Structures are given as structure tokens and as C-alpha cells.
Amino acid sequence: MATSEQVEEQLAARMSGTQRQGPGVPIDVLAVRVHSVHPALLIELDVRASEETWQVSFTYDGPDASLVSGDLSEGAMQTLELLVRTNLFDWWHTKDREKASARRGRRIA
Numbered sequence: 001m002a003t004s005e006q007v008e009e010q011l012a013a014r015m016s017g018t019q020r021q022g023p024g025v026p027i028d029v030l031a032v033r034v035h036s037v038h039p040a041l042l043i044e045l046d047v048r049a050s051e052e053t054w055q056v057s058f059t060y061d062g063p064d065a066s067l068v069s070g071d072l073s074e075g076a077m078q079t080l081e082l083l084v085r086t087n088l089f090d091w092w093h094t095k096d097r098e099k100a101s102a103r104r105g106r107r108i109a
Contacts, residue, residue, distance in 0.1 A: 001038060002068045007080075008034035010072055011043070014081045021089045025049050029088075041065040043084060046108070049092060053109035058087050 012032035019027045030053070031046040041060040046053065060067075064083060067076045094101040 002072045004034045004037050007068050037068050054105045055108050056105040
């Protein structure tokens with residue numbers, strides 16, 4: 001099983017910097033922290049978008065958490081990167097309308 005540090009290092013290398021999804025607001029990923037990989041995968045990102053800085057947390061369990069239950073293959077990391085990026089943009093677009101999304105983020109500046 002991969003360690004939190006291994007997942008954090010690889011995910012940060014893939015996600016740090018500007019993330020774009022379509023014509024919307026780009027999101028700059030400033031920091032990536034992986035707090036746990038088992039039994040749940042707990043990921044926290046510091047992000048900046050529209051001149052606001054946020055701390056956003058995602059919890060994955062079941063099949064999503066099992067992505068890092070073995071060796072960190074290229075395929076597993078690509079899938080995790082896509083999952084986190086998709087959830088990040090989903091959070092950004094729904095944080096002001098949905099309570100569940102709002103709870104994932106905390107504005108820090």
C-alpha cells in the first residue's frame with residue numbers, strides 16, 4: 001500500500017499550478033496534502049481562484065480509495081488526478097448553492 005507521503009508527492013507533482021476545465025475560471029492549486037490513504041483517502045488542497053484562497057477537503061472511500069491500495073501505477077495516478085480535478089471544479093461551481101459542497105471548502109484569504 002502506498003503511503004500518504006508517496007501519494008502526496010505524486011499528486012502534488014501532477015496538480016500543482018493552474019488547472020483549467022473548459023472556458024470557466026482557472027483554479028491555481030497552491031498545496032496538496034494527503035492526510036490518510038486507508039481506510040479512506042483524505043486529500044486537502046489549498047487553491048486560489050477569482051482572487052480568493054480556499055482550503056478544500058475531499059474524502060474518498062471504497063473503490064476510489066483503493067486506487068492507492070497497491071503500487072502507484074501511472075494508470076492509478078491518472079485516474080486519481082482526474083477524480084480530484086473533477087471534484088475540485090465541481091466544488092468551485094456548486095459551493096455557493098449546495099450545502100454539501102460548501103462544507104468541503106473554507107475560505108482562508
